[in-house]
Amino acid sequence: MTIGDLPLIGRWLQTPAVREWWIDANGQPADPIGEDNLDDPDVAMWIVSSRSSPFAFIQDYDPHAWPDHHFGHLPLRSRGIDQFIGVQELLGYGHDPAFITAYVDRLHTGGAPVIGTDPHPTNARAIRAYQKAWFQSKEERLTECGPCFLMEHAKRAE
Template sequence: MISWRRVTEDDFPLLARWLAEPHVARWWNHETTAEAVARDFGPSARGAEPSQDWLASVDGVPCALVQRSFFADYPEYLDELGAFLDVPDGTLSLDYLIGERDLVGQGLGPRIIASAVAKAWADEPSATGIMIPVSTANQRSWRALEKAGLARIAEVELTPDNPVDDRAHVVYYLARPAGA
């Protein structure tokens, strides 16, 4: 069973450890010092910014992080993506990672994403859809999105999270289902 709770400052050492894992660092390209983690995750943990960071646990054991935000809350990101395709009002974005290396490749990614989507529909009644750009090179991520029910809608050129990657991204989308 997957359960969710908001990330707190007490989770920062766990996040730093996960961000340092090679399978995470490859795609997140994030500083892992205590100061960097506090700088980048602290505002969300304190409710001082619109992005929400969620810790996913399976059977009570933390294993993944999901960040959720409305594109409208981050105009620069919206403008970059909006140059290529329509981003409907009320569209959410999710970013995610499985922190525990031994859980990668076990089918957990699609389960986490599907659960995060269901949680987003429940928590955000104004959300009209979920759109997720992913580096074309990150096949594991976009396959998890497909298994979770999102559809590929575009191929675009965006600034990569990791400078070693080129600008090629695929974009996945799921409209809010009726009654959700």
């Protein structure tokens, strides 16, 4: 993701399906993704495209970069992920599990032993998408980010 993608991300963050779940610990809209986020060495952000058409956002981060993070128990080099589809017309067609699976495979190939994600416990669409991408349900927990349903994807033995 580049600085040129920020207006697109800003528009996507205003769509109802994204705004409902991209929230802070108090249930309020999360801070917008800005230029300062692009410079964070512990986070990698990407625009997901199909046929040169951008339709989604995904990021991965080092959970060990934050003290007491709820994925701090994962082995070193593990990553956390967050994602959303920004083009509302593409919701409900199975795109989430497809690009999540491809991205998780890429992270595992790069050396990440476990990938964690933490959708809101009532976000059934996200939980189903992660389950279809082979994430295992762990537990519901109140975290520093608010209520989360913790899920993990371990690298498969080859």
